Amino acid sequence: MITLSAVDLTLAAGLVLAMAALSWRMQLGLSGQLLIAGTRTVVQLLLIGLVLKALFANVDLLWVAGISLIMLLAAGREVMARQQRRFTGWWGFGMGTGAMFISSFAITVLALTTMVATDPWYDPQYAVPLLGMLLGNTMSGIALALDRLTTTAWQQRAIIEQRLMLGATRLEAIAEIRRDAMRSGMMPIINAMAAAGLVSLPGMMTGQILAGSPPLEAVKYQILIMFLISAGTGFGVTTALWLASKRLFDERHRLRLDKLAGPRN
Amino acid sequence: MNGLSIIDLYTHERGPYSLHIAPGECVSLRGDSGSGKSLLLRAIADLDPHDGEILLDETPSTQIAAPQWRKQVALLPAESQWWQDEVGAHFSDEKPPWFEPLGFGTETLHWQVSRLSSGEKQRLALARILVNKPRVLLLDEPTASLDADNVLIVERLISEYRHDTGAAVLWVSHDARQAARVGSRHLQLTAEGIREHSA
Numbered sequence: 254m255i256t257l258s259a260v261d262l263t264l265a266a267g268l269v270l271a272m273a274a275l276s277w278r279m280q281l282g283l284s285g286q287l288l289i290a291g292t293r294t295v296v297q298l299l300l301i302g303l304v305l306k307a308l309f310a311n312v313d314l315l316w317v318a319g320i321s322l323i324m325l326l327a328a329g330r331e332v333m334a335r336q337q338r339r340f341t342g343w344w345g346f347g348m349g350t351g352a353m354f355i356s357s358f359a360i361t362v363l364a365l366t367t368m369v370a371t372d373p374w375y376d377p378q379y380a381v382p383l384l385g386m387l388l389g390n391t392m393s394g395i396a397l398a399l400d401r402l403t404t405t406a407w408q409q410r411a412i413i414e415q416r417l418m419l420g421a422t423r424l425e426a427i428a429e430i431r432r433d434a435m436r437s438g439m440m441p442i443i444n445a446m447a448a449a450g451l452v453s454l455p456g457m458m459t460g461q462i463l464a465g466s467p468p469l470e471a472v473k474y475q476i477l478i479m480f481l482i483s484a485g486t487g488f489g490v491t492t493a494l495w496l497a498s499k500r501l502f503d504e505r506h507r508l509r510l511d512k513l514a515g516p517r518n
Numbered sequence: 519m520n521g522l523s524i525i526d527l528y529t530h531e532r533g534p535y536s537l538h539i540a541p542g543e544c545v546s547l548r549g550d551s552g553s554g555k556s557l558l559l560r561a562i563a564d565l566d567p568h569d570g571e572i573l574l575d576e577t578p579s580t581q582i583a584a585p586q587w588r589k590q591v592a593l594l595p596a597e598s599q600w601w602q603d604e605v606g607a608h609f610s611d612e613k614p615p616w617f618e619p620l621g622f623g624t625e626t627l628h629w630q631v632s633r634l635s636s637g638e639k640q641r642l643a644l645a646r647i648l649v650n651k652p653r654v655l656l657l658d659e660p661t662a663s664l665d666a667d668n669v670l671i672v673e674r675l676i677s678e679y680r681h682d683t684g685a686a687v688l689w690v691s692h693d694a695r696q697a698a699r700v701g702s703r704h705l706q707l708t709a710e711g712i713r714e715h716s717a
Contacts, residue, residue: 419589419647419650
């Protein structure tokens with residue numbers, strides 16, 4: 254494996270700086286965001302690199318559980334931040350976080366104990382990256398689906414209420430919107446699976462090949478990961494949409510958009 | 519008491535409203551714009567949170583599942599909504615009753631919603647709630663977009679429906695002459711509540 258020197262990374266950083274300068278010249282208003290995001294990448298990844306190094310040196314379930322919890326809370330915050338109209342109060346955070354916890358953690362533990370079968374099952378070298386990939390993808394799916402559900406419900410509130418007036422239950426009144434939201438949450442992973450290998454080489458497989466793994470071993474891991482991600486995203490999105498659809502109504506099947514916060518800019 | 523009874527209803531910080539409509543009776547409701555007529559109808563259909571009691575034939579609304587309640591206490595909003603391409607997809611019935619008297623036939627079910635006039639929409643929306651055979655009709659300006667002929671057709675049809683089924687009707691109308699034609703009693707909605715007045 255060819256190790257990268259500080260000079261190599263500086264060259265790559267130069268490209269980002271050049272792009273930021275171009276954006277500034279063209280008045281795109283992106284240069285600030287680009288530079289901040291780039292700096293965050295460096296700092297966050299260096300930090301996680303150090304954390305992982307320490308974690309791999311002391312294999313301990315408590316430490317793995319601790320870092321998993323931090324990852325989950327960060328993902329939950331991210332889901333909430335991506336909502337145009339999020340649920341007010343504790344639900345705004347709890348809905349996405351709860352759904353991610355149920356799906357990502359269950360699938361990761363299942364994969365670690367049966368398919369990958371590491372020893373111990375919480376071996377951080379496998380547990381942390383696996384959970385990270387699942388959480389990252391489930392997070393995107395849930396964020397997309399919830400946003401779609403709440404913004405569409407807001408736009409189509411007259412139609413939803415018309416259907417309630419005609420005697421529809423809350424689940425009937427929102428069935429199509431929920432189906433659309435489910436579709437938009439699942440589309441990224443379905444597209445990724447359909448295009449895998451043809452349009453692009455998936456990131457994890459690329460990484461393993463760059464690190465010197467035999468291509469077929471890398472492929473097997475990638476297939477496993479994609480299946481885990483699609484199942485995790487599916488269960489996570491389903492759970493989140495189920496919670497959110499119920500929460501949009503009250504027990505008398507009234508549409509309660511007052512449970513959503515106002516739009517964010 | 520049979521029929522629709524409303525006792526000390528508060529909704530959206532308005533009220534208290536109390537009224538009773540006997541089976542087969544039609545009561546007109548007037549009020550300045552912004553006086554909360556539509557909000558009152560929404561609360562009776564249990565679409566908005568409210569305090570107080572609403573009873574249908576002495577059964578409180580809380581003892582009936584909400585979707586069931588709304589089938590029996592049907593609200594016809596001032597503006598109807600249509601979410602499918604074809605008219606027929608909004609009807610659970612292949613031969614909706616009261617379709618012909620309103621000037622429609624079975625071919626109407628294949629009409630495109632996007633081509634309906636506002637008058638057609640209003641009459642079809644009425645036919646749509648009658649499919650559920652409601653015991654109470656809450657009508658919010660049901661003839662606002664209709665021409666004079668169709669106004670009379672709709673008035674006659676609702677009166678027939680009322681006599682045939684014993685349904686109670688609460689009819690919101692801006693038109694004092696229409697209120698006098700259709701209602702046997704006349705109510706005025708004010709900030710203090712509901713007041714009865716002569717036509």
